[in-house]
Amino acid sequence: MKAAASPPGLVMPHIRPGRILAWTLLFIGGVIMVTPLLFMLSTSLKDASQVYDLRVIPEAPTLDNYIEILGDGRFTRWLINSTIVAVIVTLSNVFFDSLVGYTLAKFRFRGRYIVFIAILSTLMIPTEMLVLPWYLMASQFGWIDSYWGIMFPGMMTAFGTFLMKQFFEGVPDDFLEAARIDGLNEFTIWWKIAMPLVTPALSALAIFTFLGNWTAFFWPLIVTTSAELYTLPVGLSSFAVEQSIQWEKIMTGASIATLPTLIIFLFLQRYIVRGVMLAGLKG
Amino acid sequence: MSAVSHREAASGGLWSRMSLGQKQVIWAWSFLAVPLVFYVVIRFWPTFQAFYLSATDWTITKPAAFVGLENYWRLFEDPLFWQVFRNTFMYLILGTPISLLISFVVAYYLDRVRFMHSFIRALYFLPFLTTAAAMAWVWRWFYQPVPIGVINDVLSSFGIPQQPFLRSTSQALPAVLAPAVWAGLGFQIIIFLAGLRAIPVTYYEAARIDGLSEGAILRRITLPLLKPTLVFLVVFSSIGFLRIFDQVYNINTNDPGGPLNSTKPLVLMIYQTAFSSYEMGYAAAQTVVLFVILLVISLVQLRLMRDR
Numbered sequence: 005m006k007a008a009a010s011p012p013g014l015v016m017p018h019i020r021p022g023r024i025l026a027w028t029l030l031f032i033g034g035v036i037m038v039t040p041l042l043f044m045l046s047t048s049l050k051d052a053s054q055v056y057d058l059r060v061i062p063e064a065p066t067l068d069n070y071i072e073i074l075g076d077g078r079f080t081r082w083l084i085n086s087t088i089v090a091v092i093v094t095l096s097n098v099f100f101d102s103l104v105g106y107t108l109a110k111f112r113f114r115g116r117y118i119v120f121i122a123i124l125s126t127l128m129i130p131t132e133m134l135v136l137p138w139y140l141m142a143s144q145f146g147w148i149d150s151y152w153g154i155m156f157p158g159m160m161t162a163f164g165t166f167l168m169k170q171f172f173e174g175v176p177d178d179f180l181e182a183a184r185i186d187g188l189n190e191f192t193i194w195w196k197i198a199m200p201l202v203t204p205a206l207s208a209l210a211i212f213t214f215l216g217n218w219t220a221f222f223w224p225l226i227v228t229t230s231a232e233l234y235t236l237p238v239g240l241s242s243f244a245v246e247q248s249i250q251w252e253k254i255m256t257g258a259s260i261a262t263l264p265t266l267i268i269f270l271f272l273q274r275y276i277v278r279g280v281m282l283a284g285l286k287g
Numbered sequence: 288m289s290a291v292s293h294r295e296a297a298s299g300g301l302w303s304r305m306s307l308g309q310k311q312v313i314w315a316w317s318f319l320a321v322p323l324v325f326y327v328v329i330r331f332w333p334t335f336q337a338f339y340l341s342a343t344d345w346t347i348t349k350p351a352a353f354v355g356l357e358n359y360w361r362l363f364e365d366p367l368f369w370q371v372f373r374n375t376f377m378y379l380i381l382g383t384p385i386s387l388l389i390s391f392v393v394a395y396y397l398d399r400v401r402f403m404h405s406f407i408r409a410l411y412f413l414p415f416l417t418t419a420a421a422m423a424w425v426w427r428w429f430y431q432p433v434p435i436g437v438i439n440d441v442l443s444s445f446g447i448p449q450q451p452f453l454r455s456t457s458q459a460l461p462a463v464l465a466p467a468v469w470a471g472l473g474f475q476i477i478i479f480l481a482g483l484r485a486i487p488v489t490y491y492e493a494a495r496i497d498g499l500s501e502g503a504i505l506r507r508i509t510l511p512l513l514k515p516t517l518v519f520l521v522v523f524s525s526i527g528f529l530r531i532f533d534q535v536y537n538i539n540t541n542d543p544g545g546p547l548n549s550t551k552p553l554v555l556m557i558y559q560t561a562f563s564s565y566e567m568g569y570a571a572a573q574t575v576v577l578f579v580i581l582l583v584i585s586l587v588q589l590r591l592m593r594d595r
Contacts, residue, residue, distance in 0.1 A: 034410030137333030237420035258421035281481040
């Protein structure tokens with residue numbers, strides 16, 4: 005009875021050898037997947053004399069690399085830059101993408117369809133094609149080497165707008181009508197009534213925007229020229245070049261760039277996985 | 288004072304005399320005002336500008352002059368472009384099928400696993416959260432010769448000869464591709480899992496009652512019903528591989544795209560043309576070619592997948 009009511013994955017009449025084999029192979033594959041991360045972390049905990057010892061567990065783990073690298077101030081600066089950029093761009097997308105998505109989903113006005121198609125059409129244009137005009141714009145207005153210069157291309161995205169529109173379409177009009185009768189203005193209705201109803205989509209959008217900007221390399225590489233304004237990926241790249249073959253230093257830098265997102269994942273795993281599913285299926 | 292209150296009354300009167308529909312229109316356009324300015328200035332205008340720049344000889348030092356299609360003729364006669372074109376498609380042709388095959392197999396079996404399900408899923412998903420620029424350095428270290436490189440170390444312990452990896456023109460491209468495939472698997476697995484869960488259980492039950500084998504269920508039910516998911520992932524990951532840059536740039540910083548341009552993708556060529564040679568007009572023409580390639584590939588894939 006119980007088996008019939010559950011999805012096929014849950015049907016487990018008896019443990020078959022095939023099942024155990026599949027589980028074991030999946031597990032081994034999973035361990036192989038995280039091996040590069042384990043090696044990166046373990047090497048970051050070794051001193052220069054242990055680097056050629058390829059054991060995963062360091063014999064004499066030390067935080068010296070971290071102390072040295074964070075102590076010279078550059079990585080701290082790049083961490084702050086990346087955080088500022090990723091947080092502001094994320095907030096901007098959460099605000100504007102959902103405002104536009106809501107307007108396109110819930111208002112009836114002439115030109116609505118044209119606006120929607122126009123925004124959607126920008127999805128076809130690859131970033132790389134816009135980079136040269138953006139660079140020209142940034143140099144004309146003095147945005148090179150500024151936070152705004154790094155951030156302005158991503159302040160709103162068609163992907164986020166489309167995602168939010170899909171979700172706002174599922175919000176019942178009755179809710180909004182009731183608020184209108186209560187005399188709330190349209191901005192308050194959107195912010196106080198509609199937004200709380202689409203929090204799963206908002207968290208999906210926030211996760212994608214944050215991750216995308218945290219790991220972004222191409223545009224920050226172009227628009228920043230002084231080390232003061234580098235984001236973490238660009239800073240790490242320049243740092244690694246100058247370290248040449250000091251792999252324990254490079255692995256420490258790579259760990260500093262990677263650990264924040266991994267740690268966030270450990271705390272928010274359920275939301276992140278659900279967010280990826282939502283964005284992938286609706287986006 | 289009376290004038291002020293009079294004006295307030297008039298404007299309030301205008302607003303209150305409007306129908307609900309008219310008010311809605313005003314609200315809608317005021318919500319859209321800032322975003323529309325953004326899309327026009329940061330998206331549409333630069334798009335037209337990119338096409339225009341591709342028809343100029345703009346460099347950093349001299350003002351742009353109109354040269355028509357000259358940049359495109361130059362590009363099509365440039366042997367480097369055809370090498371880069373071939374590389375870019377190698378990333379696509381190897382990367383998309385390999386990553387989709389691996390992620391589907393993992394998702395298919397992971398979907399049936401209950402014991403430690405979310406832990407195993409997390410192992411596959413973690414690389415997706417990493418920074419490509421950082422991971423390129425980790426893989427670069429892996430590919431070093433002994434005694435530094437982990438992969439060659441493992442190979443030599445099995446008595447397999449040393450491999451040159453990034454130093455070889457034939458092995459470098461797959462070696463650069465590996466971290467890109469690796470980092471993308473987690474996303475594809477999650478999307479496949481969501482697609483598999485969306486298939487109604489009743490279909491499987493009916494198939495089992497009809498006595499279909501597991502293989503037949505996979506071929507006749509799972510795969511056809513998974514088609515929308517598959518179309519999305521094929522198009523999404525193809526675009527990703529055609530635009531590969533971060534990994535290639537970082538895995539060989541002495542000679543990005545080397546050895547002998549054997550790993551150089553189109554985006555790296557664009558970057559070097561624009562920001563090493565400062566030939567902005569020529570680079571703009573390359574971005575237009577990239578746009579056309581992405582558009583054609585997406586349309587062809589959507590058409591092919593819809594027909595089948």
